[in-house]
Amino acid sequence: MVLNEDQLGDFRAHGYVVLRNLYSPEEVQQLSVWLDQLWDSDGTENEIATYFETSPTTGETVLVRAEYLLGDQSPQISRLLLKPDAVGALTEVLGDEPQLFKEKANYKLPGCRSDLLHQDQAAGWGAYADYFVTMLIAVDENRIDNAAVSFRRSKQHELRLLGPEWQVLSEDEPPFLPESDYEVVEAQPGDAVLFDCYVPHGSPANLSAAARRNLYLTFNRKADGDHRMAYYRDKWENYPPNTRNDARDRATFKV
C-alpha cells in the first residue's frame, strides 16, 4: 500500500487527498526545466497543444496551459511522473489500474486569470467514462497569493454533476463561499493532490509576481477503456490549440 488508511479515508470522504513530497526536489527540478522548455517552444515546434490567452490584468499574452505532453513526446518525463509510488496511489483510489486519459500543465503565470468553481466531469468527460481521478503535481510553490487551488471539503461528497455540463458552478470569483466549505491547498513543489472528477474546485487569478505551474494528469479505470486519442481529437475540433499570435480572451473558455 502506498496510501495509509487515513489518506484513503480522506479520499473516500471528500473526493480528494493531499500527498506531501510525492516527488523529490531532483525530480521537481527536471519537471521545472521541462516546463520551461515547453514554454519557450511555443507549441509550434512539437506535437504539444498550447493555449494562449490575453491576460485580463496585464493585457499580455500568456501561456495558460499546454496539453498532450506525455508518451512518445517525452518518454523520460513520462517515466518520472508515472513512477511506482504514483501509479500505486492512483491504483488504490481508482480500484483498478490507471489508464491515462489526458494530461496538461497549467502555467498560471503572473497575470493569469482565475479558474472559476467547477467540476471537471462537466467538461464533457461523461462521453468517455463516468469516473476519473486527476493527480495535481505542484512544480512551483502554491500559496494563497499565487493562486493555490481550493477544493470543496464536503461532508457528503457526491459522485454526480451538480449543474449542467459545460457550465461553471458559480460565476463568483474566489474565494468561494462559504469559505469554511473549502480548503485552499497550499503546496510545496513535489506535493501532489489526487482528486476525483466531481470535486468542485478552482483558483483565483495570479496577482502575485510568482509563477504557479502545476501538472494535472487525469486517469480513468483501465476497465473503462483507453479514450485519450478520442478525447483529444474531439477537443481539438471544438477548442483548437493556438499560438502566441492568436491568443484568445477568457470569454472563449468554458470549464
Ligand SMILES: O=C(O)CCC(=O)C(=O)O
Ligand atoms: O490550475 C488551476 O489553478 C486550476 C485548474 C483547474 O481547475 C482545471 O484546469 O480544471
